[in-house]
Amino acid sequence: MQERASERVAPPSPTGPRLGSNRDSTRQHNLAAVLGLVHSTSGLSRAQLTRATGLNRSTIAALVGELVQLGLVVESDLDQTQQHGRPSIMIEPSPDALVLAINPDVDAVSVALVGLGGRIVSPVRFHTSNPPSAAEVVNIVSAVYTGMRTSLPPGRRVLGAGLAVPGLVDPADGSVIEAPQLDWRGEPLSARLAEALGLPVSAANDAVVGARAQAAFGAGRDVPDFAYVFGGGSGIGGGLVSGGRLLRGATGFAGQLGHTLVRTDGAECSCGSRGCLEAEVTRVALLEAAGLPSGEVEDLEEVVLERLRSGGAGTGPLRDVVERQAALLGVGLRSVVNHLNPSMIVLGGFLRILARAVPGVLDDALRAGGGRGPRENVAIELAPLGADSILVGAAELAFEPLLADPAGYAAGPAPA
Numbered sequence: 267m268q269e270r271a272s273e274r275v276a277p278p279s280p281t282g283p284r285l286g287s288n289r290d291s292t293r294q295h296n297l298a299a300v301l302g303l304v305h306s307t308s309g310l311s312r313a314q315l316t317r318a319t320g321l322n323r324s325t326i327a328a329l330v331g332e333l334v335q336l337g338l339v340v341e342s343d344l345d346q347t348q349q350h351g352r353p354s355i356m357i358e359p360s361p362d363a364l365v366l367a368i369n370p371d372v373d374a375v376s377v378a379l380v381g382l383g384g385r386i387v388s389p390v391r392f393h394t395s396n397p398p399s400a401a402e403v404v405n406i407v408s409a410v411y412t413g414m415r416t417s418l419p420p421g422r423r424v425l426g427a428g429l430a431v432p433g434l435v436d437p438a439d440g441s442v443i444e445a446p447q448l449d450w451r452g453e454p455l456s457a458r459l460a461e462a463l464g465l466p467v468s469a470a471n472d473a474v475v476g477a478r479a480q481a482a483f484g485a486g487r488d489v490p491d492f493a494y495v496f497g498g499g500s501g502i503g504g505g506l507v508s509g510g511r512l513l514r515g516a517t518g519f520a521g522q523l524g525h526t527l528v529r530t531d532g533a534e535c536s537c538g539s540r541g542c543l544e545a546e547v548t549r550v551a552l553l554e555a556a557g558l559p560s561g562e563v564e565d566l567e568e569v570v571l572e573r574l575r576s577g578g579a580g581t582g583p584l585r586d587v588v589e590r591q592a593a594l595l596g597v598g599l600r601s602v603v604n605h606l607n608p609s610m611i612v613l614g615g616f617l618r619i620l621a622r623a624v625p626g627v628l629d630d631a632l633r634a635g636g637g638r639g640p641r642e643n644v645a646i647e648l649a650p651l652g653a654d655s656i657l658v659g660a661a662e663l664a665f666e667p668l669l670a671d672p673a674g675y676a677a678g679p680a681p682a
């Protein structure tokens with residue numbers, strides 16, 4: 267639950283200073299470095315670990331042995347991809363260590379078990395006809411988790427839960443300060459879930475955890491300056507990574523890109539203002555224009571792209587909506603780029619559709635006026651993790667204490 271004053275979203279640096287004050291802290295640091303590398307790469311050879319950490323081969327062997335004992339990594343077949351030199355044993359994340367990722371939204375509660383390496387297992391998207399109350403979320407997640415646990419193979423352990431909320435989360439206690447689209451205010455959801463599930467629960471804003479997932483496994487990997495902009499049923503949010511660090515702001519709420527002004531006297535926004543990005547660019551308008559019911563979000567991207575490609579009757583109004591939204595998104599992104607000077611903007615959720623369908627419209631709005639300075643070279647990328655990005659990011663929250671101190675955390679009392 268506790269968030270560090272300045273959160274580092276990049277994987278732990280293998281080349282960081284070696285702590286030498288005593289043997290325990292050096293060992294803890296080295297274990298964390300090795301597990302962090304295995305987690306962020308989803309597996310690498312002993313030789314690669316030796317090179318990446320600068321530790322000698324016998325130390326790596328001992329550290330890997332300890333992580334195997336802790337049930338956190340497995341040693342597998344020889345790495346056959348090496349072009350020359352002796353093949354090396356591959357070290358991969360163990361499938362045994364799992365966390366529960368939870369993401370409530372206006373029309374569904376998504377729940378999944380996620381393994382080290384960002385591997386999603388048994389994802390469930392539980393549709394709701396109305397925005398769920400916090401109490402309903404607790405009931406749904408409890409029922410889904412009970413079902414998941416009973417079908418887990420022996421040896422699997424669920425270490426904690428990560429909660430991604432489409433709203434403002436208090437960094438101090440993980441409570442939801444407000445989630446306007448869900449009509450939540452002051453909901454101690456993390457505490458209620460922790461009690462119901464018997465797991466420690468960490469919570470953060472959905473777009474912020476999405477940015478973490480992109481930094482760890484996605485398009486933002488090894489990119490020190492990028493903006494992740496995510497559009498979901500509850501609006502648009504962002505996670506801003508600058509100099510390899512996730513920007514938090516004075517009270518932890520940095521990245522509220524959905525409330526960037528894009529149209530003076532525009533549509534009314536849930537924040538009480540008008541013409542905000544998330545009031546003008548909405549998933550529900552795309553669903554309506556594509557003629558899909560409100561719950562059909564999985565197919566939205568392909569349906570919109572296919573309709574526009576085929577150019578059949580009735581595509582005119584759909585194209586108008588898509589072009590209008592893409593242009594307004596470009597206006598909003600212009601502010602982001604001018605403020606942050608990222609090298610990359612990663613678009614997630616339904617915003618991917620706008621970039622795929624009419625990239626020229628988005629690009630023209632972003633670079634209007636010639637696009638010199640920060641707008642000249644910024645790249646627009648699509649979040650490769652797709653809708654799973656938020657769940658993988660929520661899992662990262664839950665894995666944080668384990669990755670910081672593998673032996674201390676894994677040896678602690680594991681919930682049944």
Ligand SMILES: [Zn+2]
Pocket residue numbers: 524525535536537538539540542545
């Ligand atoms: Zn607003």
